């Protein structure tokens with residue numbers, strides 16, 4: 001019996017295919033999600049410049065993909081477009097065994113008790129940010145959160161606390177992030193695969209500025225090993241063992257440290273900021289939930305706050321897609337994929353699967369109170385051997401920032417309507433209007449009982 005053909009979004013004339021492909025390059029996952037809803041949980045998408053692409057929203061198939069052996073489905077090539085920004089040395093775009101070697105070297109600064117040491121830094125950065133926010137005037141939480149999480153990650157990465165130095169070090173990373181989340185990047189990637197537009201002056205300029213700030217710090221740390229230098233210092237010192245002693249090579253080269261720091265700063269700052277913007281909007285439109293999080297902020301504990309963050313990440317995963325690439329013919333459920341097929345996993349669709357979550361579009365933090373998220377029904381951090389290495393860091397940062405904000409400030413939403421995702425998809429699933437809030441420091445907070453809208 002012939003295997004079933006992959007469903008596609010309707011008969012594709014070359015003209016429609018070309019237009020659709022161009023739109024996908026810009027429209028990203030939103031278009032894919034609409035297609036999946038219309039056509040089914042596995043959809044072939046013709047995307048100009050990306051080779052064969054298959055979008056997958058079926059939780060069982062996503063689970064299968066996450067569990068696949070790394071020589072069957074490539075992780076680095078699957079997220080290939082990121083190489084344009086993070087650089088070809090980044091661990092994110094490596095394949096095995098190199099990817100795992102690098103992951104092991106990067107894990108210690110992002111896990112376990114070392115996270116406790118970041119809490120005072122995060123609290124201090126949050127207070128410093130709040131001191132500059134305009135009291136009582138509408139502000140966009142999204143941009144405020146981006147500034148704050150960049151500040152946090154720069155302090156933690158480089159072990160600096162002087163405000164001017166944080167600004168100096170953060171500036172080129174901020175520019176790189178803005179380029180990464182612009183519509184230019186997926187289009188550039190497609191064009192590069194088609195053999196055009198290999199020169200990208202703007203990116204090269206930003207990379208030179210990153211080198212100017214980063215390379216002297218790495219050289220300095222190698223010359224003076226005792227000096228505190230945050231995660232950068234830990235990466236310079238990191239040595240991996242392979243069971244028989246040190247792996248080969250045992251540590252990281254300057255180029256690898258440079259690329260991995262860029263990866264950590266970029267992967268770790270926009271995602272967390274976007275989540276913070278969504279959490280704040282959801283809290284300000286759900287007063288009872290807000291009061292319970294505030295109670296934890298004032299009284300201690302974080303169980304309920306973590307449930308709120310988990311539920312926010314379920315509804316609005318800031319990085320809503322990830323990918324893998326087939327090396328040979330690959331059986332995905334009923335379908336046979338050709339070698340070189342890019343499998344795009346629609347994490348937001350898995351997170352809203354009605355079979356896993358009753359009323360999947362409702363904000364109900366109680367789903368996660370006393371219940372850990374199920375690894376294959378809740379995938380905002382991806383899965384398998386490429387699951388987000390910064391997940392524990394992100395959860396700690398979000399909890400700490402939220403508690404500091406609610407202890408030391410009063411907030412209200414500018415609009416009575418909750419935020420929605422943007423019309424046109426972007427690489428990051430941001431709230432359409434930037435999550436607009438009004439803020440007052442606690443000592444100037446509105447008198448209790450006064451209407452909040």
Ligand code: HEM
Pocket residue numbers: 091092093103110263264265267268269271272275313317318319321322323380381382383384385386387388389390391393394
């Ligand atoms: C709410 C915040 C965050 C979300 C939603 C998020 C989401 C993701 C997702 C979806 C992936 C791809 C996983 C896959 O393909 O299976 C990923 C990978 C990664 N993330 Fe995060 N992330 C967050 C925060 C962070 C932070 C704070 C850091 C670092 C400080 C970080 C560093 C990374 C790195 C290095 C990878 C690549 C892992 C690998 O290739 O092995 N992320 N993240």
